[in-house]
Amino acid sequence: MKSIKIKIPATIANLVCGFDILGMAINEPYDEMELRITQIPDIIIRHTDHFGLPEEASKNVAGVVLKKILEHLNLKNGFEVIIHKNIKPGSGLGSSAASAAGAAFAANVLLGNILSRDEVIHFAMFGEELASGVRHADNIAPCIYGGIALVKSSNPIDIIPLNTPDLFVAAVHPQVEVKTSDARQILKKNIMMKDAVTQWGNIAGLIAGIEKNDLSLIGRSLNDVIVEPVRSILIPEFDTIKRKSLELGALGGGISGSGPSIFMITEKKETADEIVRMMKSVYDKIEVESFGYVSDINPTGITIIEHNH
């Protein structure tokens, strides 16, 4: 029977000043997913973890993506999915995007690559819609393309893969709940023109820094005068962690996606190690459980581990 096993990277959306348009794939943490084509027209989903995610296809991120693909191609068969989730749901590290992008990617390979990469992204976005109410691509695009991806537009889909700079990422996931929908709700509908100009100066600097592999420019462009000041209130100890990270030599960083994870970029792995230790100790002190990750950029996106034709 046709089956495939894939490895799916975590992703950091927004990259501070690139709200809704930028995302980056990282090597740690990652999910694995197994997908099998079946003859019965059902979508069966199983999780090997204990996160308690729904397994009913219409309520599951991977499930709705697979349903949409079957409908679109007018196919009468079904899928069996086993998800080994390591990217914690609600972490802000692209957990729902991993399930959505993984399902679309794996199904497409099993069906003989009949969809283009942009169509894979199109179908994966239905999973994001289920998870957060918004059909966004800033986690899905880097998850599929790897590296850093610019979502110039999500309708029509216009993804620009950027250069992969030589940097490391320190990330911490404190065990507090920040719902993506809440994090979106608290944003202002109107912003000041002068703040917007500051923001697009930073975005322009960030893209130039990424393309030129200029880590100092990347660092001094990672400033967000619009979203971070509002959303960081939802994350305990955000300001302390950011300040201490910069003191320890981080080039810059901020909220991963809509939080609560915080990420920092560094030039050296040792700096990232040290920052993660500091991050965890800050949360230990206030008795908030946390998980830390040190990673480099994942340049390839989703990869195939096993494929039975």
Place this chain on the structure above:
Amino acid sequence: MKSIKIKIPATIANLVCGFDILGMAINEPYDEMELRITQIPDIIIRHTDHFGLPEEASKNVAGVVLKKILEHLNLKNGFEVIIHKNIKPGSGLGSSAASAAGAAFAANVLLGNILSRDEVIHFAMFGEELASGVRHADNIAPCIYGGIALVKSSNPIDIIPLNTPDLFVAAVHPQVEVKTSDARQILKKNIMMKDAVTQWGNIAGLIAGIEKNDLSLIGRSLNDVIVEPVRSILIPEFDTIKRKSLELGALGGGISGSGPSIFMITEKKETADEIVRMMKSVYDKIEVESFGYVSDINPTGITIIEHNH
């Protein structure tokens, strides 16, 4: 006696979606300026053109820049300046920036290059302040650095020179008056968040396109949902010229600086030639005099024609 003669390029600020942060130097039109150090502490300015610009130092863009430099360095000598202006004042093609940047650049060379490039920009900005009321660097930076320059910040000065893509520019200057201060006044103080996100997707695409020399990406990023819809109202036939330019094969374009000049970028020189002919014929039809320019990007910025030590 120490003297210098320089050639100063015109510049296109904003580059559509990069309001207040981007500028590009072009080879046509350009100014020439002669500067001579004198022993008397006066600044004497002469124009060889008929634009009627003020020649009193404190009211002249080059004059205020030279005064600031003399004061800063605590020098007791003076300058004699002859300006051959071809970049029409009020055209939106960086006429005041050319005088300001030219004066600062030339004085610095005559004084033995004691100022850094960022200090030259710092002093030149006083000229922009006199001309428009705002100490901005988005014309001055490309005028001095050449090519396309990103003004990531003007206080402190943080200029990022970008790649120089292989493209041509068609520009038209209709003889209507748009004051920079008026063009600034009509802008909204607050904008919608969703428009800002669209805008920074376009800016990010534009920077990526410039760095990758991807002309198609540059073209489809040259969209401005914030400034152009407001300012283009001040420019007769703007929509017609933009539509016809795209029909003739322009990759994109918009208002140069705060107008009234309109610029379009093209892959081939012949396309730019054809677009300029069309632009002029549109203005001929409504009996507005206009000047047309076809140029490539000026990669070097201000250059020295003659230097007597």
